[in-house]
Amino acid sequence: MAKMYISPDEIRTLYEQFDAPIANLDCGQKCAPYNEGGKPFCCDICVAVPTLYEEEWQYVRANTDLWFEWKAENCTDTPEEAAEEVARLKGETPDTMIMAECLGPSLCQRPYRGLTCRQFPFFPYIDSQGELLGLSYYWEYEDRCWVISNMQIVSAEYRRQFLQAFEVIFERVPGEFENYQYHSEVMRDTFNQSRRAIPLLHRNGFAYKISTHNERMRRVLVESLPKFGPYKLAASMPFPDGS
Numbered sequence: 594m595a596k597m598y599i600s601p602d603e604i605r606t607l608y609e610q611f612d613a614p615i616a617n618l619d620c621g622q623k624c625a626p627y628n629e630g631g632k633p634f635c636c637d638i639c640v641a642v643p644t645l646y647e648e649e650w651q652y653v654r655a656n657t658d659l660w661f662e663w664k665a666e667n668c669t670d671t672p673e674e675a676a677e678e679v680a681r682l683k684g685e686t687p688d689t690m691i692m693a694e695c696l697g698p699s700l701c702q703r704p705y706r707g708l709t710c711r712q713f714p715f716f717p718y719i720d721s722q723g724e725l726l727g728l729s730y731y732w733e734y735e736d737r738c739w740v741i742s743n744m745q746i747v748s749a750e751y752r753r754q755f756l757q758a759f760e761v762i763f764e765r766v767p768g769e770f771e772n773y774q775y776h777s778e779v780m781r782d783t784f785n786q787s788r789r790a791i792p793l794l795h796r797n798g799f800a801y802k803i804s805t806h807n808e809r810m811r812r813v814l815v816e817s818l819p820k821f822g823p824y825k826l827a828a829s830m831p832f833p834d835g836s
């Protein structure tokens with residue numbers, strides 16, 4: 594058995610203490626109409642494959658039938674494509690994590706959602722000096738995740754619980770801080786190439802844009818952060834639906 598860094602009791606506590614919804618509305622209803630299969634994008638395993646820490650995997654497998662091992666075949670046409678997809682995602686997934694699949698949004702059991710479900714679409718943003726500044730997002734989902742285009746709806750309680758959970762994880766799971774520090778660096782490089790500033794929900798409660806050039810932060814109204822894809826279009830309509 595793999596070495597345990599977090600006990601099952603601690604996973605339970607982490608789940609209980611990081612349980613606030615992102616917002617006071619069901620954001621899945623905002624994005625699902627734009628997904629071909631009608632599911633919220635982050636609950637569609639052919640769009641985003643959830644990963645669980647080994648300790649979470651053992652905890653959920655012992656307590657619920659919600660999770661099972663991810664099968665790439667469900668999202669590809671041929672066995673060869675499935676093997677390629679597994680190899681690609683394995684290369685992007687830390688060894689400490691399991692690629693998993695759940696029963697789907699209609700059968701979701703909220704108390705047993707994984708940490709990646711709870712954090713989506715955000716990751717803890719760390720600057721080049723190694724300071725955890727707050728929340729930024731997985732930019733590859735910009736044109737699909739409604740929340741990314743509507744960051745003003747993210748509740749203060751969600752932000753607080755998110756950061757508290759990651760402080761525990763960084764203390765207990767070796768390498769996770771470095772993984773997110775690296776991911777933040779990749780975001781800086783990527784945004785720098787397209788001359789974009791990085792949107793940030795700072796731990797101080799305000800929103801900022803970070804220059805990728807010198808990492809200077811400029812405080813902005815959260816409502817002014819950019820919108821993407823269909824949500825940008827919807828917001829430009831004369832009577833946007835609040836999205």
Ligand code: SF4
Pocket residue numbers: 620621622623624625633634635636713714737738739740741
């Ligand atoms: S977090 Fe984003 S992708 Fe997931 S349900 Fe909400 S809007 Fe959709």
Ligand code: SF4
Pocket residue numbers: 635636637643695696697698699700701702705706707710
């Ligand atoms: S466990 Fe629930 S929240 Fe997580 S991917 Fe499955 S349906 Fe979505």
